[in-house]
Amino acid sequence: MLDTIDPGALIGAMGARARAAARVLASLPTERKAAALRAAAAALRARTPAILAANQADMDAAADLSPAMRDRLRLDPTRLESIAAAVETVAALPDPVGQVIDTTERPNGLRLQRVRVPIGVIGIIYESRPNVTADAAALCVMAGNAAILRGGSEAVRSNRAIHAALAEGLGQAGVPADAIQLVPTQDRAAVGAMLAGAGVLDMVVPRGGKGLVARVQAEARVPVLAHLDGNNHVYVDGSADPAMAAAVVLDAKLRRTGICGAMETLLIDRAYSDAGALVAALRAAGCEVRGDTAVQALDTAVGLATEEDWDTEYLEAISAVAIVDGVDGAIAHIARHGSHHTDAIVASDAAVAERFLAAVDSAIVLWNASTQFADGGEFGLGAEIGIATGRLHARGPVALEGLTTYKWVGRGTGQVRG
Template sequence: MAHTEAVTPEALIAAMGARARSAARTLATLDSSVKAAGLRAAATAIRRDAAAILAANAQDMADATALSTALRDRLLLDEKRLEGMAAGVEAVAALPDPVGRVIDASERPNGLRLSRVRVPIGVIGIVYESRPNVTADAAALTVMSGNAAILRGGSEAMNSNRAIHRAFAAGLATAGLPADAVQLVPTQDRAAVGAMLAADGVLDLVIPRGGKGLVARVQADARVPVLAHLDGNNHVYVDGSANPAMAQAVVIDAKLRRTGVCGAMETLLIDRAFAQPVELVQALQAAGCEVRGDPVEASIGPIVASVSDADWDTEYLDAIAAVALVDGVEEALAHIARHGSHHTDAIVTEDAVVAERFLAEVDSAIVLWNASTQFADGGEFGLGAEIGIATGRLHARGPVALEGLTTYKWIGRGTGQVRG
């Protein structure tokens, strides 16, 4: 939109919403192959504009000196990550389209045939921070699921987001899809986020993807339904029967593969019956992780920094982990229930009975047995990409991909039935 400074944030979002609504009506009627062709064209455009996107990201990185190492890692794009972004868009294009899928069907005694059919949600607003790849992931998922998107990225990734969006939109246009299917809010004015949250009737859903502060603001202020992606205060519980080599491999990967992702382990719980707690903690430290625990715990040695009460509730997003010794799975479950964020938690054990209890009783969106929490990712779940990990209990939970961006409607087919 031209002259965005001359209009209020409310008017800006209303105008973008009107264009998005028109695009959404078109997208909802398109065949899967047409949407897929548009995404493949968008992926081609991202690769074609790689130099411009990386130059824009370099500018963002140069301006991001105040960010932590973990947040800078989230912001950084390189050739490998850019190719992964384009490949992710193509992966979404290859997924089965949920739109039009019949969930169930029945025939009433009067002959009325009913079915529930998946349909797009409509116009989705996505507010996110730091990671510019979200621009491409969100755009691909919304288009393939027949929705239009209004994106508002963080100021730290402003140049990267604009370059990615420019390429993506150009690719869609070459394939004949509506240019307004994916729009990027052209201002970093925080009032624009407020306007999105108040845009009931303009937006059908808002998805926040970022830190606690962003999600809390969205949930507090939104008059539009919210699909929340909360923080990942994730746990790995090493049971007494765990294989020590497996436990070490899982714990180190869960914490240190990428410390800045929401699937990273933040707290390590070790059963007092586990044979090698000292070796496990030392392995973490040797790999570069600061470990915080209770220094009076003789069984893990005088080798850890003192832990505070706040550490159990902290998502570090850094090479820091809190560690606690627990008396078996019962105490581990109680700790996770008290301090977890319902995101991703894992158990390492050779005892299938203990494992199944953990899987059944941990109330998180993702619960894993003998696997790293870093698998909390839509791509790893075969979903192509994700718009976030939903930690609530309604509509969608865990990695939100195509199906999570649809709702359903009832369709009735009759032969003149009346209730009388």
């Protein structure tokens, strides 16, 4: 029945209700928002059996998904507890709304301040990950925004169960239920209506594969906070400690292969003496290695990498590996093939590391640490709505501050320009 509703009218009506809720949220004190999120976390825990049952139904219907996508979709008691805890973490974060960014006084005595304010109504379009329903809702509420959520069809039952729990908790705390709305249809035309929603939505955040992000960027008539694929690199410099290099590389690639922070390409300095050991360690851990001819010379079991491999976000236990000429070779390779998401260097030479950190144009650059730290929680930001790889408004893990804008506030004593 819902799929027969005109998508434009549906999104327009949801947007009108969200706008009214956003006006309420924008003026709520910090403790009211925090209390609502704590109630939402409690409702998630109380509804654990129903949420897990809904997720199992999604998993049963998703047999044709890749292992990486199934891993993103799957919930268990531990993961659901982590989702609830993340909502509570957001509730405990400093409220950005009302923060004074800076203050200046003009020669005529006019006092000007830039003050953080909510963006308004935010649309989030996402695939596979039911945790995004809770993360996005919590972040939007705490930052004073209303959210319209549109999850993928593979997680529809999980998303609805999580949304129901969140709405129950927020309602118990006196926050308008329309502050968090879940699009009730999987009709793809609803996504088009969101993207065409100038005046309905103030910003759209896509979180999913390359196809989804490309569609959003091509069709959107509202501002987009883009999260491109994570074609991430680890460069092992000739000065790297071998034990550290092995630990970082294995964690970056294999801790969880299906997340956007996973390493996809390993770059090894030609001067590094243990390149063969790194390749062997990856293979021994169950990772397929595709390398250039120099890497193949180290291990005959390595397949030959194609040009496409250097540009691929595998999201599974496959890694491209290349031998490069020092840090400049690594920087050049990343510039040609990287997605500006997360790149890391393992090195003992501080000067080399600082050159890498300064020259690599990615949202996150790391020295002697796994790329799997590309996560808002690990950055102390609580939950994240995504990792922005563009250059405007917000970059890297987008949490509360990234979901605000600012306005200028002037206080005068009767000044006129005359």
